[in-house]
Amino acid sequence: MKTEKSGLVGAGLLTAVAASLCCITPILALVTGVSGVASTFSWMEPFRPVLIALTLAVLAFAWYRKLKPKPVNAVDCACEDEKKPSFLQSKKFLGIVTLFAVAMLAFPNYGHVFYSSKEISKVNTSINIAHKNFQQVSFKVRGMTCQSCGEHIEHSVNQLPGINQVNADFKEGTAAVQFDPAKTNKEQLVQAINSTGYKVQAEIK
Template identity: 55%
Template sequence: MNKETNSFVGAGVLSAVAASLCCITPVLAFISGASGVASTFSWMEPARPYLICITFLVLGFAWYQKLKPRTAEVIKCDCEENDKEPIMQTKTFLGSVTVFAALMLSFPHYAHIFYPTNNNKEVIIVNAANIQTVTFDVKGMTCSGCASHVENHVNKLPGIVKVVAIYEEGTAKVEFDQSKVSLAEIETAINGTGYTITKTK
């Protein structure tokens, strides 16, 4: 690979990371404890298909440049200089970059594994009449990682029986004991993730 091809490899990595920023950020926010920044890059979600296409195109071109037969003239000129290729110009490096890009592009599909499952926590219900179920319309969730982030944050509150966030629908359904936690506290917890409640029903 020459310098031009290396530039394409770098562009491929950047576009792959950019395509997944909207889902990587919630995980980083969860790990660092900075929940409020989880939705920082949710605005990039509409551009994701285009960034994926760019990644495939530039890495595909890099592989084409690497695998295409070299002309006799190029071989004659470069044979002495390329007895030993620099690591960044090898197929191994390009392969590693391609695998990394694939992991980044597929990140939204496995982002939820970074969050603990605590929907099964034990909640002692003293009076069943206190149990209430509310559905929130939540703006900003773009992948399963976003939904898991909301679920995890709400589950930290006392009296939460069950919470299910569905990013495709933009909803979070919460079952809770209103004698232990208020609706306002749940709303604050969801908004505290960086996503925004637009409607409560």
């Protein structure tokens, strides 16, 4: 029985993490400096609704098993002492796992706070808006699945010199960049985007 309950908790935790891997990986890439792994789990995005539903179902069943009344035995056995469950079998641990799972499932909604690229873009725009030589280019980018993915691309492109503004839209699968051609060229922009693990498919004319 204890093994079964532990398995339910573990399964709920695993599916919650799996449901968010496509959006967690860009943050890990930023922290570790290994940008190329950002899109490693982007292929899992189509399965995210299923994984979310599975997580909620497993955790709901685990709570049901934990809270359901124990059957009343017709004959009480005095020789059987009821042992206090370990921490891993406790409601407190299940509550911690549930909160962590919810945080993982909601990660795409707040993952962008780990980036400051939009702030950089706004500052650069306000300073350089009078510059008349900026060029605008837009790319079709494959692999973005959530806002964190777009933020990761923006962060990477903003490391180049002469970037005035960059906006990566994961819903449209595009990245638009305003840049100074005297300091940066299109090839460098493509390299910066591709270095994140997401791939430029074509320039949008």
